[in-house]
Ligand SMILES: Nc1ncnc2c1ncn2[C@@H]1O[C@H](COP(=O)(O)OP(=O)(O)OP(=O)(O)O)[C@@H](O)[C@H]1O
């Protein structure tokens with residue numbers, strides 16, 4: 001195990017010395033102070049992994065020192081020593097963020113064990129930070145974040161299709177990132193230096209949409225005072241993004257079919273045939289196949305559009321993307337607003353992971369925007385800041401049926417601020433995260449992950465099932481093993 005940098009603060013010389021010796025003997029780098037004042041100077045001059053401090057100190061109370069230490073370096077773990085067995089003070093220390101406390105008199109072994117645990121915890125946290133950075137690099141493309149296996153496939157597909165001129169049909173519920181994907185395709189395509197022109201097909205009535213897409217000649221209809229170029233012309237050499245393509249009327253569908261087949265058209269009221277070089281990307285929330293079956297959408301047009309389909313799953317079907325997106329958005333927003341926040345509280349995580357996000361990523365984004373705006377600097381984002389409800393049940397208010405976040409969040413355990421999670425739940429959460437990080441490391445290969453974790457394949461399989469961790473990717477691998 002990596003040695004830690006430890007600061008010991010105790011006014012009793014014998015205690016100070018024995019602790020220092022014991023820790024140095026196992027390789028830790030130790031500094032020692034006898035007063036709060038001296039400790040404050042140490043903390044100002046260097047950063048420590050672990051601080052071990054007596055609660056009672058001359059000059060400054062251990063609690064004040066804990067506050068100071070946490071302010072200076074929130075990542076430092078603090079272990080308090082109390083001679084009085086006063087559980088209350090110890091609990092207060094834990095609430096202020098102490099890692100653990102030791103009751104005097106304690107054996108040096110006890111101290112060593114506590115330090116060991118804290119060191120492991122630090123290493124794990126460091127690993128998580130690294131993992132997160134890695135995830136963000138590996139699981140993002142042009143601003144699209146996604147760790148879920150279906151989203152990773154989407155990212156791969158987007159990268160590949162961007163290089164071509166193929167027509168792309170992006171399908172997904174509202175807020176799943178269809179426009180983001182369209183932008184990504186354009187920005188990483190050879191057409192990136194030209195324009196991406198966007199048309200929302202649902203926003204305009206048929207005749208206006210037709211003129212908008214193809215342009216019109218002077219006098220083509222009442223109010224057509226002069227000739228106007230349409231979006232297809234404006235997108236020449238670039239990309240045309242046709243949003244809500246499922247809303248297009250039969251008349252416009254015919255015209256679209258022609259321009260997609262022949263790359264030519266006439267302006268409304270005109271005879272001149274215009275040729276364009278346009279890459280078309282479409283998006284829809286509808287199941288176009290069903291629209292075809294219902295006779296509302298031309299089958300030939302559907303096949304023209306659906307050359308490369310990109311399907312964006314709803315956020316509720318890719319919960320593992322919630323932390324990746326939430327953390328990245330929190331960071332971006334707090335940096336932009338110049339407000340540093342400590343991340344999400346435990347309860348906020350619980351609610352975020354339970355919530356179904358009918359508005360998908362857009363809803364999550366708005367929630368985080370609110371969370372950042374309403375949270376105080378250097379504090380954690382709490383549930384009531386995410387939903388913005390003053391009477392949030394998490395603050396002891398009555399359940400608010402109009403607030404999905406509180407409502408769904410309530411289906412799990414609710415804890416008042418200051419209360420901590422029961423050990424079993426915390427252990428489950430830790431175990432789940434630990435398994436997920438091992439699986440990430442092995443890129444989803446369970447056999448390898450089981451080896452890393454020191455578990456049998458069967459035990460890992462059962463745990464994955466229990467925690468709802470996506471399995472099945474290498475079912476083949478395991479059944480091969482089973483039969484062999
Ligand atoms: N995978 C993702 N990673 C990061 N941000 C995302 C992701 N998906 C969506 N977003 C963000 O969520 C918001 C909504 O995305 P977008 O506008 O692309 O959705 P949409 O599918 O076009 O929605 P609608 O159907 O309502 O038009 C945007 O601000 C977008 O940047």
Ligand SMILES: [Mg+2]
Nearest residue numbers: 175178179243
């Ligand atoms: Mg959109």
